[in-house]
Amino acid sequence: MVxxxxxxxxxxxxxxxxxxxxxxxxxxxxLRHLVAPHLLDxxxxxxxxxxxxxxxxxxxxxxxxxxxxxxSTIGAVAEALAPALGVPVLRVDRPMAAAAVRTGPRIAVxxxxxxxxxxxxxxxxxEARAAGAAVSVRTQLVAGAWERFEAGDAQGCxxxxxxxxxxxxxxxxxxxAQASMAAAAxxxxxxxxxxxxxxxxxxxxxxxxxxxxx
Numbered sequence: 563m564v565x566x567x568x569x570x571x572x573x574x575x576x577x578x579x580x581x582x583x584x585x586x587x588x589x590x591x592x593l594r595h596l597v598a599p600h601l602l603d604x605x606x607x608x609x610x611x612x613x614x615x616x617x618x619x620x621x622x623x624x625x626x627x628x629x630x631x632x633x634s635t636i637g638a639v640a641e642a643l644a645p646a647l648g649v650p651v652l653r654v655d656r657p658m659a660a661a662a663v664r665t666g667p668r669i670a671v672x673x674x675x676x677x678x679x680x681x682x683x684x685x686x687x688x689e690a691r692a693a694g695a696a697v698s699v700r701t702q703l704v705a706g707a708w709e710r711f712e713a714g715d716a717q718g719c720x721x722x723x724x725x726x727x728x729x730x731x732x733x734x735x736x737x738x739a740q741a742s743m744a745a746a747a748x749x750x751x752x753x754x755x756x757x758x759x760x761x762x763x764x765x766x767x768x769x770x771x772x773x774x775x776x
Contacts, residue, residue, distance in 0.1 A: 566592025567771050568624055570617075570640065572602035572633040575716070576741055580632070583764055591768050596624055602633055606677045610639045618643050621651075628774050630654055630767035632741045634759075635677045638684065650770045654741055654763030655682065659689045662757055666734020669699045670754075672726050673739035674707040674719065682739040700733070702726065711742060724749035727756055 569580055577595045584591050598620060601613045613636055621629055621643065629651040631640040637653025644651040659682070662669050669686060673679050679701045690697045704726045710718035723738065723746035730736050736756045738744060744758035 566594055566627060567767050568594045568596060568621070568627040568629045569767070570621065570629060570631045570633070571595060571597045572599050572636070573597070573742065574599075576632050579741070579744075579760060580764060583760055587761065588764065588768055592771075594624070594627065596620060601636055602675075602677075605635050605639075606675065610636050610677070610681065614639050614643065618646060621647055628652070628767065628770040630763060630770075632760075632763070634673075634682055634740050635675065636681075638681050650774060652763070652767055652770060653685070654767070655685060655739065655759040656689070657762035657766045658737065658757050658759040659685045660693070661762065662686060662735050662737050663689045663693050663695050663697055665755055665757070667695065667697045668732065668734045669697055669737055670730045670733035670735070671699060671701040671737045671739050672704055672723060672730075672743070673701065674704050674711060674723065674743060675740065676703050678739045679703065682737070686737070707743075716742075719743075720746045720749055727752050727754075730754060 574597050605613050628649050631637050632654045634655050641651050671682050683699050686699050704723050707719045707722040723743050727736055727750035736754055738758045741760050744760050747756040747758050
């Protein structure tokens with residue numbers, strides 16, 4: 563029996579963000595949260611593929627629900643586990659990446675964790691191939707932002723991300739690679755479209771639930 567949408571997070575800060583987004587845009591939708599910070603720690607130290615066995619065990623134990631993975635670093639690894647789990651698995655940044663490819667060919671990617679850059683670049687290339695679009699992707703690590711995030715200074719982290727957004731002048735679209743960066747889009751004064759993953763990702767995840775239970 564499907565029990566709503568299962569969200570896998572690697573930080574507890576995402577839980578209230580997605581609950582608030584649900585309440586605002588999808589009232590009444592059933593969400594379950596699974597928080598596993600150790601997966602990101604391991605992925606950063608040993609590579610994303612290293613978390614596959616532990617990730618499979620966690621998701622299998624959580625029960626048969628469609629899964630939305632909110633960590634960009636391990637998103638591709640999680641999606642590859644869908645056949646073994648027997649349920650749809652979606653990385654939260656896939657709908658954002660598809661939107662970025664539609665927006666324009668010059669894509670600037672900002673991230674606060676280096677381990678996110680390669681998976682996000684690969685995702686954008688995948689979505690570009692699917693759309694038959696030619697894109698150029700430039701990635702940038704926002705210096706000092708993750709240190710502030712880890713220290714509990716969310717606003718300090720977002721301020722650094724917003725400043726980095728404002729410094730981008732030669733792109734058609736800016737992609738905020740991690741869900742934790744989303745609020746920076748509202749802080750930045752930029753004429754370039756700035757895309758974040760939580761809202762389109764949650765909408766797509768809930769659509770998976772609807773299709774899976776139909």
